[in-house]
Amino acid sequence: MHANTQPPVWDDDLVTLAVEVLRVLADRTRLQLAGLLLDEEKSVTELAGELDRPIPAVSQHLAKMRMARLVVTRRDGSSVLYRVENGHVRQLVVDTIGHVEHLLDDVPPHHRGVGVVS
Template identity: 40%
Template sequence: MEPEPLTEPDAAAVAEVLQGLASPARIRILARLLHAPCSVGELAEALDLGQPTVSNHLRLLRHLDLVTGRRDGRSVIYELHDAHVDALLRQILAHVHHAGRA
């Protein structure tokens, strides 16, 4: 069965998500969230990034529906949006390792 032609709006949406992934810091954030949900502070510490930097990246990742946040007292706990994001990230990482680019 032939895939449907990609519409211009769908192509633009895909490009926007891929542009959002075009940052090593954002990829590291997503990769850390593969392991477990965590707060901005935990991400900043684990990745050796400043909290404002992590917060800015998370804002974009939320806008792209790649992560979600839920309030836990005074903190917000971030996690991958859904299984699609998990699978996408794992596939990209597997491809990079398979292609010998890592």
């Protein structure tokens, strides 16, 4: 047990920005996009194909994710490749899915070695 039992009190600006980041990620398509970008870079075309969604729609989602600094881009010739911004974003996505797996299953897939993201 920690000596200080008081919960943290965060600055209003910090909490407001954290809520905005979570709001952006709290969308089915954007969460799936983040998952697809955890371990590799992909283009809008690749992502749209994997999600079976129109390229313009995926591009709009990625733009929102970029504004929230959830993803970054890198130009490769004429292609723009996307990936998650950093390890914090990656961990947020992995922990969120892991938490939900625990809500749905006594022994979730990540404890059985199924669908494990390392």
